[in-house]
Amino acid sequence: MAHVLVVDDSNTMREIVSSFLVKNGFEVTRANDGRDGLEQLRNDPSIKLVLSDVNMPNMDGLTMAEKIRGEMGNKAVHIVMLTTEDNQAMRERGRAIGVTGWVVKPFRGEAVLGPFKKMCGL
Amino acid sequence: MTETTKLEAKVLLIDPDPVERQNLADFCVAQGLKPLESEPGGALSLLEAHQDLAGLMMSEALLTDASAGLAWTRSVHKLRPELPVFLRRTSARALSPQEREFVQFEWSSSDMEQLRSSVDRTIFSLRYPTPLVHGIVELTCSALRSMFPNAVVEAQSPYVVHDRIIQGEVSTLIAIESTWCRGYMMLQTEENALRQGLIAGLSYEGLGGELSFRDLNNMLGETTNLIWGAFKNRYIPPEAFANQQTQVPIVINHAHKYISFGSTDPQLCIRYNLSEGKRPELPPLVIVQRFIFNLHWSPDQFAEYSAAADSGPTGELDLF
Numbered sequence: 001m002a003h004v005l006v007v008d009d010s011n012t013m014r015e016i017v018s019s020f021l022v023k024n025g026f027e028v029t030r031a032n033d034g035r036d037g038l039e040q041l042r043n044d045p046s047i048k049l050v051l052s053d054v055n056m057p058n059m060d061g062l063t064m065a066e067k068i069r070g071e072m073g074n075k076a077v078h079i080v081m082l083t084t085e086d087n088q089a090m091r092e093r094g095r096a097i098g099v100t101g102w103v104v105k106p107f108r109g110e111a112v113l114g115p116f117k118k119m120c121g122l
Numbered sequence: 123m124t125e126t127t128k129l130e131a132k133v134l135l136i137d138p139d140p141v142e143r144q145n146l147a148d149f150c151v152a153q154g155l156k157p158l159e160s161e162p163g164g165a166l167s168l169l170e171a172h173q174d175l176a177g178l179m180m181s182e183a184l185l186t187d188a189s190a191g192l193a194w195t196r197s198v199h200k201l202r203p204e205l206p207v208f209l210r211r212t213s214a215r216a217l218s219p220q221e222r223e224f225v226q227f228e229w230s231s232s233d234m235e236q237l238r239s240s241v242d243r244t245i246f247s248l249r250y251p252t253p254l255v256h257g258i259v260e261l262t263c264s265a266l267r268s269m270f271p272n273a274v275v276e277a278q279s280p281y282v283v284h285d286r287i288i289q290g291e292v293s294t295l296i297a298i299e300s301t302w303c304r305g306y307m308m309l310q311t312e313e314n315a316l317r318q319g320l321i322a323g324l325s326y327e328g329l330g331g332e333l334s335f336r337d338l339n340n341m342l343g344e345t346t347n348l349i350w351g352a353f354k355n356r357y358i359p360p361e362a363f364a365n366q367q368t369q370v371p372i373v374i375n376h377a378h379k380y381i382s383f384g385s386t387d388p389q390l391c392i393r394y395n396l397s398e399g400k401r402p403e404l405p406p407l408v409i410v411q412r413f414i415f416n417l418h419w420s421p422d423q424f425a426e427y428s429a430a431a432d433s434g435p436t437g438e439l440d441l442f
Contacts, residue, residue: 010343010347011340012340012343013344015326019327023327080439084348084350084351084352086351086436087355087360094442101442102439103440104438105268107268107437108268112439
């Protein structure tokens with residue numbers, strides 16, 4: 001089953017995104033900040049896609065992405081930022097880190113379902 | 123507080139009495155309003171041509187006038203429901219419920235203070251640029267529809283308030299800083315109404331049932347975050363984030379539902395009704411939004427930046 005890690009400090013947003021993904025056949029693991037996200041990804045190599053907020057306490061989403069590509073050396077997992085940020089400099093930083101894509105909230109599941117399935121090999 | 127730029131707001135003025143019309147036009151000019159005088163026959167095209175109108179001032183005589191009447195007034199209200207209507211009373215009769223539907227304020231020419239007070243409260247564009255307010259309503263409705271996809275979301279006419287009252291038990295507060303403004307946005311609502319709305323299924327499947335106060339806080343918090351993000355992406359240039367400037371203390375007294383930002387500046391207030399499409403007779407969940415730019419306010423600079431702003435689409439994946 002396609003496995004997605006949803007990282008967001010907002011419980012409400014985690015549940016909205018997760019319930020949409022579960023309803024559409026994905027397996028979902030949840031994390032509440034970047035640090036938690038890194039831990040979950042280390043524990044479960046079956047995760048194909050990390051869907052992460054940017055602004056979070058403890059560790060932000062872009063720092064987490066940097067560590068996934070750098071310290072963990074994981075170049076395979078897709079990382080998509082799901083954020084209210086539409087700042088070009090921030091997008092450029094994401095691109096340089098190796099983030100796969102960028103979605104500006106609000107989350108509209110139907111608009112991203114196809115690409116997410118493709119990333120997960122469905 | 124920064125000096126406020128004097129804004130001018132247009133109002134449509136329709137009064138068949140030439141003396142009263144002139145008095146009202148003089149009053150408008152003194153209040154910083156730009157009166158557009160019209161006959162009933164030309165009003166509809168003026169309403170369409172001037173999307174930046176801030177209000178309609180009309181005489182009660184028009185309600186019974188052969189060339190206007192209640193049907194005409196209804197069509198005006200239908201065309202621009204957001205416009206507050208100031209009705210100059212010419213009789214002592216009570217207005218009918220049909221007339222009350224579109225009349226926000228009544229006044230008589232013997233009491234101009236009454237009208238002045240209503241204008242100060244209602245004509246938001248004397249302080250807040252109309253494109254900004256329309257933009258705020260648009261992005262807030264979008265955020266509300268995203269968080270409450272099963273609700274019918276409607277914004278009431280924006281207005282300004284000078285009170286310091288917190289509406290309801292659940293409220294959020296977020297700082298907004300740009301090169302042209304510094305202040306806060308608040309969302310406020312009643313805990314029980316929010317809970318009932320979620321139980322009724324206004325939000326997402328699974329968000330309902332056993333809801334703790336933390337769940338309700340989170341719901342309003344995430345809605346605030348979405349509005350803030352959209353506001354930031356649309357109206358705040360990146361260079362504004364480098365500013366580290368002074369703050370003033372915010373005083374909150376929960377027992378009295380009181381919040382003060384240390385300023386008496388008028389706050390922009392917009393009420394959003396979220397109702398069930400299938401049961402419109404039930405009272406809606408009301409979310410109140412307030413903006414107070416108490417630390418810096420330069421609407422001229424807003425106009426310059428918003429003209430250059432070009433926000434990208436939301437919800438779509440931008441693949442790198």
